[in-house]
Amino acid sequence: MKFSLSWLKEHLNTDLSAEQLAEKMVTLGIEVEGLESEGEQFNHVVVGHIETRVKHEDSDKLGVCKVHVGEKEPRQIVCGAPNARDNLTVAVALDGAVLPGDFVIKPTKIRGVKSNGMICSVRELGFGEEHDGIWELETDYEVGTPLATALGLDDVVFDVSLTPNRGDALCVYGIARDLAAAGAGTLIAPKQLPVKTGQKTVDVKLEHEGCTFFTGQMIEGVENGESPAWLKKRLEQAGLRPINTLADVTNYMLMTYGQPMHAYDADKLKGNITVAPAKGGETLEGLDGNTHELAAGDIAIMDDSGVIGLAGIVGGESTSVDENTKRVFLEVAQFNRSNIAVTGQRLQCNTDARYRFERGIDRAMTVPAALLASELMVELCGGTVSGIDTFGTEKAEQTVIEFNPEKVKTFGGLDIDASEVKALLEKLGYAVTGANVMQVTVPTFAQGMENEADLVEEVLRIKGFDAVPTQLPPLPKVRVKGADKGRNADRVARRTLASLGYIECINYSFINRQKAEMFKGDESLLELSNPLDAEEMSTMRPSLIPSLLDAAVKNIARGEKEIRLGEVGKTYTEKSEVLKAAALMAGKAPKHWQGDVQTSLYDIKAHAMAMLESLGLDPEKMQIYTNEQTGFHPGRSGQLALGKNVFTTFGEVHPALMKQYGLKGNAFMFEVNLTLADTMNMKKGNLFMSPYQASERDFAFLVSEDVNAGDIINTLKGVDKDLVRSVNLFDVYNGEGVKEGFKSVALSMTLQAEDRTLKEDEINKVSEKAVAAVQKRFNAEVR
Amino acid sequence: MTSLDQLKQTSLDKVNALNSLAELEKVRVTLLGKNGEITSELKKLGSLPAEERKDYGQAVNMVKVSVTEALETKKEALEEAALNAKLEAEKLDVTLPAAQLNVGKMHPVSYVIEEVEEILSRLGFSAATGPEVETDFYNFTALNIPEDHPARQDHDTFYLKNLDSEGKRRLLRTQTSNVQIHTMQKFEAPMRVMSIGRVYRNDSDLTHTPQFHQVEGIALDKNLTFGHLKGTLQTFLEEYFERKITMRLRPSYFPFTEPSAEVDIECLFCKGEGCRVCSHTGWLEVLGSGMVHRNVLKSGGVNPDEWQGFAFGAGIERLAMLKYGINDLRLFYESGISFLSHFGKPSTNMKV
Numbered sequence A: 001m002k003f004s005l006s007w008l009k010e011h012l013n014t015d016l017s018a019e020q021l022a023e024k025m026v027t028l029g030i031e032v033e034g035l036e037s038e039g040e041q042f043n044h045v046v047v048g049h050i051e052t053r054v055k056h057e058d059s060d061k062l063g064v065c066k067v068h069v070g071e072k073e074p075r076q077i078v079c080g081a082p083n084a085r086d087n088l089t090v091a092v093a094l095d096g097a098v099l100p101g102d103f104v105i106k107p108t109k110i111r112g113v114k115s116n117g118m119i120c121s122v123r124e125l126g127f128g129e130e131h132d133g134i135w136e137l138e139t140d141y142e143v144g145t146p147l148a149t150a151l152g153l154d155d156v157v158f159d160v161s162l163t164p165n166r167g168d169a170l171c172v173y174g175i176a177r178d179l180a181a182a183g184a185g186t187l188i189a190p191k192q193l194p195v196k197t198g199q200k201t202v203d204v205k206l207e208h209e210g211c212t213f214f215t216g217q218m219i220e221g222v223e224n225g226e227s228p229a230w231l232k233k234r235l236e237q238a239g240l241r242p243i244n245t246l247a248d249v250t251n252y253m254l255m256t257y258g259q260p261m262h263a264y265d266a267d268k269l270k271g272n273i274t275v276a277p278a279k280g281g282e283t284l285e286g287l288d289g290n291t292h293e294l295a296a297g298d299i300a301i302m303d304d305s306g307v308i309g310l311a312g313i314v315g316g317e318s319t320s321v322d323e324n325t326k327r328v329f330l331e332v333a334q335f336n337r338s339n340i341a342v343t344g345q346r347l348q349c350n351t352d353a354r355y356r357f358e359r360g361i362d363r364a365m366t367v368p369a370a371l372l373a374s375e376l377m378v379e380l381c382g383g384t385v386s387g388i389d390t391f392g393t394e395k396a397e398q399t400v401i402e403f404n405p406e407k408v409k410t411f412g413g414l415d416i417d418a419s420e421v422k423a424l425l426e427k428l429g430y431a432v433t434g435a436n437v438m439q440v441t442v443p444t445f446a447q448g449m450e451n452e453a454d455l456v457e458e459v460l461r462i463k464g465f466d467a468v469p470t471q472l473p474p475l476p477k478v479r480v481k482g483a484d485k486g487r488n489a490d491r492v493a494r495r496t497l498a499s500l501g502y503i504e505c506i507n508y509s510f511i512n513r514q515k516a517e518m519f520k521g522d523e524s525l526l527e528l529s530n531p532l533d534a535e536e537m538s539t540m541r542p543s544l545i546p547s548l549l550d551a552a553v554k555n556i557a558r559g560e561k562e563i564r565l566g567e568v569g570k571t572y573t574e575k576s577e578v579l580k581a582a583a584l585m586a587g588k589a590p591k592h593w594q595g596d597v598q599t600s601l602y603d604i605k606a607h608a609m610a611m612l613e614s615l616g617l618d619p620e621k622m623q624i625y626t627n628e629q630t631g632f633h634p635g636r637s638g639q640l641a642l643g644k645n646v647f648t649t650f651g652e653v654h655p656a657l658m659k660q661y662g663l664k665g666n667a668f669m670f671e672v673n674l675t676l677a678d679t680m681n682m683k684k685g686n687l688f689m690s691p692y693q694a695s696e697r698d699f700a701f702l703v704s705e706d707v708n709a710g711d712i713i714n715t716l717k718g719v720d721k722d723l724v725r726s727v728n729l730f731d732v733y734n735g736e737g738v739k740e741g742f743k744s745v746a747l748s749m750t751l752q753a754e755d756r757t758l759k760e761d762e763i764n765k766v767s768e769k770a771v772a773a774v775q776k777r778f779n780a781e782v783r
Numbered sequence B: 001m002t003s004l005d006q007l008k009q010t011s012l013d014k015v016n017a018l019n020s021l022a023e024l025e026k027v028r029v030t031l032l033g034k035n036g037e038i039t040s041e042l043k044k045l046g047s048l049p050a051e052e053r054k055d056y057g058q059a060v061n062m063v064k065v066s067v068t069e070a071l072e073t074k075k076e077a078l079e080e081a082a083l084n085a086k087l088e089a090e091k092l093d094v095t096l097p098a099a100q101l102n103v104g105k106m107h108p109v110s111y112v113i114e115e116v117e118e119i120l121s122r123l124g125f126s127a128a129t130g131p132e133v134e135t136d137f138y139n140f141t142a143l144n145i146p147e148d149h150p151a152r153q154d155h156d157t158f159y160l161k162n163l164d165s166e167g168k169r170r171l172l173r174t175q176t177s178n179v180q181i182h183t184m185q186k187f188e189a190p191m192r193v194m195s196i197g198r199v200y201r202n203d204s205d206l207t208h209t210p211q212f213h214q215v216e217g218i219a220l221d222k223n224l225t226f227g228h229l230k231g232t233l234q235t236f237l238e239e240y241f242e243r244k245i246t247m248r249l250r251p252s253y254f255p256f257t258e259p260s261a262e263v264d265i266e267c268l269f270c271k272g273e274g275c276r277v278c279s280h281t282g283w284l285e286v287l288g289s290g291m292v293h294r295n296v297l298k299s300g301g302v303n304p305d306e307w308q309g310f311a312f313g314a315g316i317e318r319l320a321m322l323k324y325g326i327n328d329l330r331l332f333y334e335s336g337i338s339f340l341s342h343f344g345k346p347s348t349n350m351k352v
């Protein structure tokens, strides 16, 4: 909302400057977004008087002037204008002035003569195009007066923004009232006009419960046209476009007192007016230039021709005032805020009237504003007012809040006397009775005041939030435990990804539908009904993998060669939100003089296992499943699981998926279910430490190619759980010397006892058992 | 010159002429071995007259001692030379590029979340989490934002096509405040809880992304006041920005708090003089806050006549941008490796 200082000062007696008032507004909760001085381009430009002009010694065109600018001595200014002459009032730019084109004025020398300022033309000041010579001012202002003042351009325009609870301050008068309460001046009350009952030339029937009070005034014999300059200027300063005087007066009154109103051309009205629920389907050509279709229940203003206005939102074209209007019917009424909100939102129709009704108007202001408006119309357009007709009843009941003034201290943290609390509330327009427990009557303009906290806020607001002492509360005696489901896994996963060499990225939770479809499994996807991008951001992602692949593609397009990206975030399906972590290795490490780094399935496997271990799980104790998983190479991927609980899928990205995304080479990825990992509690085995010597035995087996190495390792580990400490597979070979369809697997087994050094025959016994077990289970040959 | 003197001289000459440790061993054997030249002189003692033995024995021994010493000295010199030669031969160019090590980085949002959590945790707040896909009730109604409230329009909510199991409309949470209600319903007052996470608004331009992160704190107890809110925020901001902070609270409006305050800090970049970052106001808006509205307490099943407290919230990206000098919000969600490597931090370099 914009308004000027001079407008505000019609309602507030104050000595404060615009800046001081703006500062005060901020502490009151009126956000000042802008403060624009009208004559800003005239800073350091003053009214001056050329006393004498003599010719410059070195120039035919230049003159040297003695110019009075309100200082003790006149200044010497060199000037080339042909009209510069003795005894002339002019505009003088002094040091520090910045003229259009960022031209900074400072003392200088022109052809050896000192020149202290500049006598300006109209164009040089950016005030017009005239450039025939210097500006010859006709003004009564004394020399030295700022030019802006002399030109009547010293007004300041405030641009303020108000929160939805501040319906009371959505007008100039309301702002003045708040400032006055905070001691920034005294409020000038609006003129009280006598109420004269009218003739009901136009009768109004109220048939919608959303309209309980309606006033009408008939003004006959008006002469409508362009508004006077002062009114146009006010509206323009407020960012409104002047239309014609009658319409302008309604806007002016809305901006001044916050009371929306509407002027009908009475000669265009067909019969009487009814305010009733719309049936639905009616249309209105609105003054906003749009055709609005009404829905059942909207508050419609109707005459015999049909709908002529949408109550509290927008008037209709068919009955609007124009330059030919002779008779005006002025409507000033009260409409229910939620009706207005629902209709306005549906029609996406944003008007100043709707804005104010939605945030609440001053219920006691309707009649006074109506009278002030008709008076101004008559003053500007002539004519006579028949009087004011009222329909329905003005809602008179006011909220009373029982208020313990101690609350300002015990809730607001500000220690002040009850008497001061009372005085502050009264300044704000509240009526207060009682002392220890006050009965506080809320003024008609205050919106949403319901309880003690509201009143505490009012007191703190006027005192200033800065007045409340800053105090650190003592630590709580109890802490909430167990509300942070998934939080620890989330943090651990992010750190682990980084420690494994991944760059953590954060992608959008909504992705392309087709990409999501692929990874949804047996679940249903969640879809946005109003996506920001219907193509690429329509569906909640069921997996992190599509996001990482997209991120890889983007980075490669930007010239990145090696991609190691990770993400931790939720995945979404109809049934659940699951926290996951995922990582992707793609592209190629730059060539290195020691030889290129190759990544393989076993790198990603190591990373997936490290992630599980970081999460407190023991991947060594898990099963490895190898059934085919979406997006993964069927022969180069696996899952780590405990029974039905699958913690991670890892492996090479399926070549078809690589092609779909336009990625080259091999890529590897894993995805870990953190929500599941967080619920697991895997017990650690007992600590094993032994001072006795460990022994190693190496074996080489020839087995069929499809035997899983992991199964051989597990077989060896199972031979003697007390003595076999670890099994290390150190070679797999299927080249020369190994028959077709077979591979040679070499392992070393470490044996160690807790209580003794193992004897040779003990070791041999376990070794023999191990060999026998592998032979039997895998039909292996010992090499 | 006696023959012994001659032996000594020739022996020393031999030792001095040595160039390698292998030759040195050979020479040692020819001189001092079992049948070495000096050893042989000692063997002669037996054939000498008794009165000469002592003197001759001593003389031979002196030769032996000096040759042995010479051999030792030579050996040390040769060993040192050999080591020097080996070191010289093994020299590597340390300026050659090191082996490739992938240094992973945490996203600025992640480490700022950790910093914020750590500070709030010290102030007594426990972490809480909640769903991102929500119902109207938890995101709006329970937070004192009824259906026709003007504040709903400011939220640019993303709605879902899918209804929940009870047939209710679902949406993506527009604020982390939904966690307040879930937590109040599950736990008893007094409580101090923070929730941090992703939130969504259907808005995208230079200063808005459709997804961002919020941190929110709520404290409920018997006697918490607006002054305690100020104290908590002052401490939080000073710890987070690691400097003295000038803070300003402005009356504002949030449906879920009463009184409500916007929290500004004096611009960190221009110290209040006015600059581009603070839009020449000298102030930076960093937090929203207030005393929890009694309707919100009721929604959470907390008796508003018994408990009172405060709540506050801030945008993580905003906090990250101000502290770490990131000037484009959209970079957070572009997954660019150059941006993330530059502003990301290794997991071993966390403040906390």
Ligand SMILES: [Zn+2]
Binding pocket: B267, B268, B269, B270, B271, B272, B273, B274, B275, B276, B277, B278, B279, B280, B282, B283
């Ligand atoms: Zn600044």
